[in-house]
Structures are given as C-alpha cells and as structure tokens.
Amino acid sequence: MAGAQAQAVPSSRKKFLKNLTVLVGGTASSRVIGILAAPILTRIYDPADFALLAVVVALASLFIPIASLSYEQAIAVSQRQSESDNLFIVSLLLPAVLGLVLVLVGFFFGDILATMLRNAELAAWIWAVPLFVVIRGWLKAGSYYCVRKSAFSLISAVAVAEALATAGAKLGAAHIWGASSATLLFGGLFGVTLGGVMFAIVIWFTTFRAVVKKVSVSGMLAGIKGYKEFPLFNSWTLLVNAVAENVVLLLFSGFFSPAIVGAYSLANRMVNMPAAYVGSNFSKAFLGHAAEHHRRGRALSRTLVQGTAALAGVGVVPFAALFLFGTEIFGFVFGSSWMTAGRYAEIIAPGLFFVLINKPAAATYSIYRKVRERLIYSVLYTIARVAGIVIGLMRFGDPAACLAILAAVMVIFNCFFIGFAYTFTLRGDSDVAEARDSQSLR
Numbered sequence: 001m002a003g004a005q006a007q008a009v010p011s012s013r014k015k016f017l018k019n020l021t022v023l024v025g026g027t028a029s030s031r032v033i034g035i036l037a038a039p040i041l042t043r044i045y046d047p048a049d050f051a052l053l054a055v056v057v058a059l060a061s062l063f064i065p066i067a068s069l070s071y072e073q074a075i076a077v078s079q080r081q082s083e084s085d086n087l088f089i090v091s092l093l094l095p096a097v098l099g100l101v102l103v104l105v106g107f108f109f110g111d112i113l114a115t116m117l118r119n120a121e122l123a124a125w126i127w128a129v130p131l132f133v134v135i136r137g138w139l140k141a142g143s144y145y146c147v148r149k150s151a152f153s154l155i156s157a158v159a160v161a162e163a164l165a166t167a168g169a170k171l172g173a174a175h176i177w178g179a180s181s182a183t184l185l186f187g188g189l190f191g192v193t194l195g196g197v198m199f200a201i202v203i204w205f206t207t208f209r210a211v212v213k214k215v216s217v218s219g220m221l222a223g224i225k226g227y228k229e230f231p232l233f234n235s236w237t238l239l240v241n242a243v244a245e246n247v248v249l250l251l252f253s254g255f256f257s258p259a260i261v262g263a264y265s266l267a268n269r270m271v272n273m274p275a276a277y278v279g280s281n282f283s284k285a286f287l288g289h290a291a292e293h294h295r296r297g298r299a300l301s302r303t304l305v306q307g308t309a310a311l312a313g314v315g316v317v318p319f320a321a322l323f324l325f326g327t328e329i330f331g332f333v334f335g336s337s338w339m340t341a342g343r344y345a346e347i348i349a350p351g352l353f354f355v356l357i358n359k360p361a362a363a364t365y366s367i368y369r370k371v372r373e374r375l376i377y378s379v380l381y382t383i384a385r386v387a388g389i390v391i392g393l394m395r396f397g398d399p400a401a402c403l404a405i406l407a408a409v410m411v412i413f414n415c416f417f418i419g420f421a422y423t424f425t426l427r428g429d430s431d432v433a434e435a436r437d438s439q440s441l442r
Helices: 002-044 047-061 071-077 081-116 120-125 128-149 152-177 181-208 217-226 229-255 258-295 301-334 336-356 359-367 371-395 399-441
Strands: none
Touching: 002 152, 002 258, 002 301, 047 120, 047 128, 047 181, 047 229, 047 258, 047 336, 071 081, 071 128, 071 217, 071 229, 071 258, 071 359, 081 120, 081 128, 081 217, 120 181, 128 152, 128 181, 128 258, 152 181, 152 258, 229 258, 229 371, 229 399, 258 301, 258 336, 258 359, 258 399, 301 336, 301 359, 301 399, 336 399, 359 371, 359 399, 371 399
C-alpha cells in the first residue's frame, strides 16, 4: 500500500507538470502574438485611440467575473460528474441573463455614463459591454469544464486562435477603414467572438453532446443549492476584486485626457498581459492538482509554497527589467510617443509582480472554502486601492503619484493574502496528520 502511494505522488506530479506545460505553452504563444502585434499597432494608432477600447473592457470586466455567479469554479471541484455537467449549464445560462440586463442598462443610461467618463464615443458603443460580458462568461465556464475533463490543449488552442484573430482584425480594420478608436474596438470584439464560437463548437462535439441529455432542471437546482456559498461569498469577492482592478482606469478616464488613459491602458496591459494569463492558467492547473491532493488527504502547505516560488521564479527577471528600464523599453519597442506608458509600467511593476505570485494562494482559498475571509480581504483591499487613487488625485493631481500609491497598496495586501493562505493550509495539514494518527491507533 505504501509503495503504491509513493508511486502515485510522482505520477500526480508528472500529470500536473504536463497539464501546466500545455496551458502555459498555449498561453505563451497567444501572449507572444499579442506582444508582437503591439509595436505595429502602437505605430498605427495613437494613445488616445486606445481609450475607448480600454474603457469598454474595464466596464465589461466589472461584470465578467460574476457573470456565472462563481458557479463555474464549482465545475472543477464538484465530487460527481453529473453535478459538474449541470453546473456547466447553469454557468452558461447566467451570463446570458446578465447580458440582457446590461443591454437595457446601456439603452437607458449609456449617454449618462459616457458623460461621466468623458468619452463621447462610448455612447455609440455601449452595446459592446454586454457582448464582452456574455462571451467572456461562456469562455470562463468552458475553460473550467475543460479543466474538469483535463482538456487543457483546447484551452490553449482557443487562446492562440483568439490572439491571432484579434491582432489580425485590428490591423485589417485600420487598413480598410483607417486607424481610429472604433476600428481598434472592432478588432477586440472580433477576436473574443471567434474564441467563443470555437470553444462552443469543440466542446459540444468532443465532450458535452453525449451527456447534455442527462442534464435536468432538478439537477441544476441541486447544484445551485449545493454550492450556494459560491454566489453568496465568492461572487461578491470577485465583484470587489473587479472594482479594485478596473477603478484606476475608470477614474483616470473621468479625470484625465484620453491620451493618458490610453497610455496607462497599454502600460497595464503590456505588463499584466503575460503575467495575468500565465498566472491564470497556472492557477487552473494548480487548482486541479491541489484539489486532488486535498480530496486524498495530502498536505497542501508545501504545495502552496512550491507553486508560489515557481511563479516568483518565472516573474522576477522580467518585472525587475520593467521596474528599472520601463521608459526606455517602451520607447524603443512601441515608439517615442509611448514613453509615458513606459514610465507608468515602471511604477506599477512591483505591485503586479505580487499579484502574479498570489495565484496559488487564491486557489487554496477556494479549496478550503475560505469565502468569508476572502470577501473581507477583498473589500479592505478595494477600499485601500480606491482611497490611494483618490488621495493621489486630490493631493497631487498626477497619474504617476496615483500609481505609486497604488503599487505600494498592492505589495502590502498581496503579501498578507499569501501569508494567511499559508497559515490555514498549514493548520489543515496538521488536522490531516492528527486524523491519520488517530486512525492508526485504532
């Protein structure tokens, strides 16, 4: 028995590393496509052209994390496959309902919102917000379903296809209709739509068509009830986090020029794009690996430390380079008109580094169902971020000062987030060890 368990651990590790390699490989390819296209796009489009797309994405990003009320996370951790299938359908229906609500909100309040954010073009493109929300919500649900089915290659393939379509559409639209904020937004919409369609077709014909007949209303209601803590606590946490992540750009849009908004959006995207996608996919693979360990009663504190250290090793060199030479790097890569964006990248790099390495910790909060604790943390974190930006605006009135305060808040709070995760996983390991000792005495 002991020998079989010893063999199972390396096998589990190999499976985790294989899944991680597939995910990160596809993710890296999609990010490389976006990064290679960016220097061309920044020489075609001005910083002000990026403001409309940035504001639309920021508004959509407030709702994308809660589009499925966090039930998509339960797909990966549910104990039975039938339960997972029903939760998948729930996670597809909820974004559609939210999208319809947002269409009505945009119809009645789109002009007011455009005035508040000082972006006149937004009123004509407000319909793009619910479209982003619905498709991204479906993609998230499909992604977690693929994690459940270990179909990690499909997640990577969709990411690459979306990146190619987005870059091609932005360049093609500029060539056909001329470079403008509208053509840039069109490229983003085209890419995410293609990704959603591709995901839907492949999942239907490869994995879900055979079991869809087994899904029932009673099964969906049972899943909703069984994982009610996810919408009750996780969704609020995700909403608060979404506000924290997007409030900077929306406040910048209300107080500064479109050129500053565009420069900040590029800086944040170029620094955050590879880190966020690598971290997200690492988190998905880590979640499956750690959840399996937890179900089998294995220790998680060491797994958490190893995962955090691995992400830190991946990110330390590029983030250090951006912190030291961001202005020069952006000026050389994207053109002299984007050196301001490089200065912003230097300032926010330390904060985003700690956001990257918190992904394994975030997964352990889900595994241990620490939803209340995470909600409290997220509320405090968001309040601190908003307060920092407001202080920067009122005291200095300067984007760089606002971002410096923001970076300090990000470092402090994410260190606490990781440290607290380590304490409760360590406590969980101790409980597991005591339970085993008790059983052995019997």
